[in-house]
Amino acid sequence: MLLSVENITVHYSRLPALREVSVSVDEGEIVCIVGPNGAGKSTTLLSISGVLNPTSGDITFDGKRINGMSPEAVARAGISQVPEGRHVFTTLNVEENLRIGTSMRDDRGEIEKDFKRVLEIFPVLAERRRQAAGKLSGGEQQMLVIARALLTSPRIMTIDEPSLGLAPNLVDRVYETLLDLRNDRGMTLLIVEQSSERALKAADRMYVLRSGQMQLEGNAADLQDGEKVRQAYFGFEEGVAHEGEVAF
Amino acid sequence: MIEANTPVLRLVRTFWPLVVLSVGLLIIVVIIDLSGDIILAQTLIEGLVRVVIVAALYLFIGNSGIISFGHIGFMMIGAYATAWQTCCPYTRDMFMPGLPTYLLNNTHHFIPAILLAGLLAAVVALITGYAIMRLSGIAASIGTFALMMVFYSVYLRWSTWTSGASSVIGLPTTTTVWVGYVYAVIAITAAFLYSRSRWGLALRSSRDDEVAARAAGVNVFGQRLLAFVVSAFFCGMAGGLFGHFLGMLTVDSFHLKMTFITLSMLVLGGMQSLTGAVVGVVVLTVVIDVLRRLETGVGDFSIPTSSAEVFVGVVIILILIFRQSGITGNAEVYWPFKPDISAAAAMKRQS
Amino acid sequence: MDWPYIFQTAISALSFGSFYALGALGIGLLFSVLRLINFAHGDFITIGGYALIVPSSAVVATLSIGGFHPALLAICIIVLVTVVALLSYFVVFQHVQNSSPATMMIVSFALGYVLQNVIVMIYEGRPKAVNLFPELTGPIQIADGVSVPLLQLVIIAVTWLLLIALVLFFRRTAAGVQMRAAAEDFRMARMLGVRGKRLIALAFILSGSLAGIMSLLFVTQKGVLMYNMGLSIMLFFFIATVIGGMGSLIGAVVGGYAVGIASVVLSAVLPEDVRPFRDACVFLIVIIILLWRPQGLVLTKAARERV
Numbered sequence: 001m002l003l004s005v006e007n008i009t010v011h012y013s014r015l016p017a018l019r020e021v022s023v024s025v026d027e028g029e030i031v032c033i034v035g036p037n038g039a040g041k042s043t044t045l046l047s048i049s050g051v052l053n054p055t056s057g058d059i060t061f062d063g064k065r066i067n068g069m070s071p072e073a074v075a076r077a078g079i080s081q082v083p084e085g086r087h088v089f090t091t092l093n094v095e096e097n098l099r100i101g102t103s104m105r106d107d108r109g110e111i112e113k114d115f116k117r118v119l120e121i122f123p124v125l126a127e128r129r130r131q132a133a134g135k136l137s138g139g140e141q142q143m144l145v146i147a148r149a150l151l152t153s154p155r156i157m158t159i160d161e162p163s164l165g166l167a168p169n170l171v172d173r174v175y176e177t178l179l180d181l182r183n184d185r186g187m188t189l190l191i192v193e194q195s196s197e198r199a200l201k202a203a204d205r206m207y208v209l210r211s212g213q214m215q216l217e218g219n220a221a222d223l224q225d226g227e228k229v230r231q232a233y234f235g236f237e238e239g240v241a242h243e244g245e246v247a248f
Numbered sequence: 249m250i251e252a253n254t255p256v257l258r259l260v261r262t263f264w265p266l267v268v269l270s271v272g273l274l275i276i277v278v279i280i281d282l283s284g285d286i287i288l289a290q291t292l293i294e295g296l297v298r299v300v301i302v303a304a305l306y307l308f309i310g311n312s313g314i315i316s317f318g319h320i321g322f323m324m325i326g327a328y329a330t331a332w333q334t335c336c337p338y339t340r341d342m343f344m345p346g347l348p349t350y351l352l353n354n355t356h357h358f359i360p361a362i363l364l365a366g367l368l369a370a371v372v373a374l375i376t377g378y379a380i381m382r383l384s385g386i387a388a389s390i391g392t393f394a395l396m397m398v399f400y401s402v403y404l405r406w407s408t409w410t411s412g413a414s415s416v417i418g419l420p421t422t423t424t425v426w427v428g429y430v431y432a433v434i435a436i437t438a439a440f441l442y443s444r445s446r447w448g449l450a451l452r453s454s455r456d457d458e459v460a461a462r463a464a465g466v467n468v469f470g471q472r473l474l475a476f477v478v479s480a481f482f483c484g485m486a487g488g489l490f491g492h493f494l495g496m497l498t499v500d501s502f503h504l505k506m507t508f509i510t511l512s513m514l515v516l517g518g519m520q521s522l523t524g525a526v527v528g529v530v531v532l533t534v535v536i537d538v539l540r541r542l543e544t545g546v547g548d549f550s551i552p553t554s555s556a557e558v559f560v561g562v563v564i565i566l567i568l569i570f571r572q573s574g575i576t577g578n579a580e581v582y583w584p585f586k587p588d589i590s591a592a593a594a595m596k597r598q599s
Numbered sequence: 600m601d602w603p604y605i606f607q608t609a610i611s612a613l614s615f616g617s618f619y620a621l622g623a624l625g626i627g628l629l630f631s632v633l634r635l636i637n638f639a640h641g642d643f644i645t646i647g648g649y650a651l652i653v654p655s656s657a658v659v660a661t662l663s664i665g666g667f668h669p670a671l672l673a674i675c676i677i678v679l680v681t682v683v684a685l686l687s688y689f690v691v692f693q694h695v696q697n698s699s700p701a702t703m704m705i706v707s708f709a710l711g712y713v714l715q716n717v718i719v720m721i722y723e724g725r726p727k728a729v730n731l732f733p734e735l736t737g738p739i740q741i742a743d744g745v746s747v748p749l750l751q752l753v754i755i756a757v758t759w760l761l762l763i764a765l766v767l768f769f770r771r772t773a774a775g776v777q778m779r780a781a782a783e784d785f786r787m788a789r790m791l792g793v794r795g796k797r798l799i800a801l802a803f804i805l806s807g808s809l810a811g812i813m814s815l816l817f818v819t820q821k822g823v824l825m826y827n828m829g830l831s832i833m834l835f836f837f838i839a840t841v842i843g844g845m846g847s848l849i850g851a852v853v854g855g856y857a858v859g860i861a862s863v864v865l866s867a868v869l870p871e872d873v874r875p876f877r878d879a880c881v882f883l884i885v886i887i888i889l890l891w892r893p894q895g896l897v898l899t900k901a902a903r904e905r906v
Contacts, residue, residue: 049790075792087787089780100780103773104792152792315701379890386634386700390841391889397834397882405875504830508708515705553723554716561713568706569694 002027008057017043018212030189032199035209041192049081050074080154086141090134101151118147139170156188208232265580266440277429295533296428297489300435304482306525307439308475313455318392319483321399322369324502326484327491329365336418343416346408358422362488369484377476403499415498423493512564518574603745612863614751617758620855622836625809627851631782634700639711641833647680647814660727677811684807718826727824
């Protein structure tokens with residue numbers, strides 16, 4: 001396992017946000033965590049990247065224990081996170097945003113090559129290189145944060161709701177890009193989504209998280225009919241969910 | 249074991265922190281009064297005046313969570329307002345020639361004068377708070393700071409009413425040990441009753457989670473303003489007591505240093521506890537007094553000047569680094585009898 | 600029109616503005632990455648001044664570092680003040696950086712209070728005359744009948760050189776870009792591998808060296824040392840940062856110039872009976888600005904995790 005989260009429990013002040021949650025990601029996999037609002041998906045990712053500190057449990061990356069490490073140390077170890085809400089540096093221009101991604105690297109030659117490659121993947125960023133990132137559209141900003149995370153040269157990327165607030169055709173673009181990254185460059189991805197439909201299409205394996213607890217885990221191929229997922233997602237028996245309530 | 253079953257006991261238990269604090273101060277007052285040591289009595293009176301200020305600071309800061317750097321301004325307003333009414337009948341027109349004829353020619357008794365001074369401070373707090381209490385967090389703190397600076401610079405230059413940069417001398421020194429004690433008890437009682445009232449509860453809910461408090465229908469602005477005005481009232485009275493303790497007033501004494509010392513007392517004791525406010529005053533007053541004596545020298549031994557100041561500063565830094573909840577841990581004194589867990593827990597929640 | 604007078608007033612306003620701008624930058628640098636309003640900043644400037652002289656109770660001070668060759672003197676003072684600023688981070692502020700800004704403000708007050716009183720302990724509280732860079736304090740003839748104090752021109756020139764250097768730092772260097780990023784979203788910057796602690800230490804170094812340079816300028820101008828001289832100018836820097844919008848460095852510079860120019864112009868323009876209330880007016884403006892746009896002060900991102 002490249003990344004394994006074992007039985008972590010996370011508290012916000014005194015309330016537990018995650019209870020004994022485990023997730024594992026193998027090299028080259030795309031793994032999705034889905035779940036309704038407030039399930040603890042973002043909490044899981046923030047714990048992995050060292051922003052939150054689990055009260056118990058272990059997170060290991062490439063055989064090394066990483067919980068308790070600072071966010072920058074986790075990033076330097078090779079885990080790059082694209083947090084929810086995009087978080088571009090609005091007052092910096094596009095190029096400067098991308099440069100922040102390279103701040104922990106010192107392989108100058110490789111950085112420049114990566115820069116070129118990233119701009120090839122995201123040509124729109126090349127066009128807007130000197131523009132303030134705050135002026136970009138939502139889709140462009142999403143591209144920018146993914147590109148920025150790529151430039152840290154990570155071994156695994158964790159992405160929190162890449163489709164949030166984007167038009168459907170842009171969501172397709174984002175997922176195409178993510179799949180290309182895996183297929184062409186062997187990138188390992190851990191993606192969090194609210195809607196499981198999109199995630200099921202892209203993922204190799206999937207987890208369903210609800211109310212801070214893991215409900216279901218399986219190969220995406222085995223979960224295609226969606227019935228089990230729906231049940232785990234909503235936490236009640238089949239048929240109780242009303243049509244239209246469901247974002248499938 | 250005492251069961252809290254009789255009505256009297258129940259009452260004592262409800263007001264337990266208040267009882268402990270009042271009796272505790274009373275013991276100190278009686279001992280020092282009986283000892284007849286005049287210098288010690290001076291320190292005690294100053295300490296009691298500070299109890300009034302710091303209890304007032306607790307009332308606002310402890311319940312609202314907004315750190316105010318402005319209350320010493322209200323203290324100054326109260327101090328000068330009493331001086332206008334009580335000071336030096338024969339030389340008043342010399343120190344403060346700009347006063348209206350009524351104030352120049354009439355001298356009020358010290359008690360109504362202090363009450364009026366508190367009211368003036370409260371009115372000023374109502375007007376200024378109406379603007380500043382709309383702010384939250386650090387913006388509100390900076391607002392109160394700027395407010396203190398406005399009061400300070402106005403009083404410093406308004407020499408026909410305040411004597412400006414020089415002193416007003418000749419206030420009757422009516423703040424005796426017992427007067428100080430009575431006002432201290434009034435102030436802590438008010439702070440205690442306020443924080444146990446539904447207004448205090450509402451304000452504390454906004455301290456812990458402003459958004460949730462608003463969602464629950466708490467008028468955060470109104471509650472803050474109420475606490476601001478009430479605490480300014482007591483600061484104003486404390487100003488009056490302070491003037492009548494020293495017998496003189498200077499604008500310069502109501503500036504950053506006084507702000508810092510009083511805030512330090514609250515921080516040291518525990519910002520969110522009335523017990524903390526009183527404990528902070530007692531501890532720092534004793535420590536400063538001891539260090540001052542050592543500075544002037546005891547026998548052959550003496551420590552460098554301003555050791556007391558350095559010590560206070562270092563203690564405050566250490567407290568804020570290692571124990572932000574202060575000496576009391578932000579809790580009030582517990583009912584010591586019958587370990588009634590639910591009552592103790594309730595008390596802790598309320599603190 | 601009395602052109603020489605207007606010119607002299609303009610230069611004087613610019614030099615005051617420059618000085619306040621440097622001070623406001625020193626405050627703004629720390630506020631932008633740490634949300635710390637450092638009230639000890641003025642006392643760092645005071646320390647730089649006192650380092651020039653030998654501890655004693657004499658009214659006219661004996662120079663220590665102040666007797667060095669000017670270049671060496673400047674370097675020594677700047678390095679010393681920078682070290683003090685950096686130590687204040689590692690010894691004090693580092694341990695409270697997750698507290699609320701108001702708590703950090705009390706800590707900085709306490710630190711300033713300690714520093715002032717340590718100075719009193721060592722040097723005693725009386726003012727001390729110091730004659731630093733006497734060659735700079737005279738007037739200089741610019742045209743017929745127009746002369747301005749040379750020091751004012753020096754202050755303006757030094758400020759502009761420093762501003763240019765800072766702009767280059769923030770635009771052209773990796774650390775500068777990282778600092779701008781951290782000012783906007785500290786947590787995100789760290790998640791991209793930016794070392795938070797190092798960056799904050801760097802901000803303290805920059806802020807401290809500005810304070811060191813200001814010690815030299817301030818002492819040359821005043822010719823007198825006083826243990827609380829830093830606090831009074833600190834209040835003006837503080838006003839400048841609030842007026843400029845806290846957290847914005849350009850704002851700090853603009854605010855500094857606004858306060859400097861306004862105080863010179865107000866003294867010249869205000870009617871006689873209002874003039875004493877100039878300071879009160881300035882603080883009133885601070886309150887109005889807070890009410891008008893408190894955005895500069897509140898956190899832009901919901902959660903700001905610190906090192």
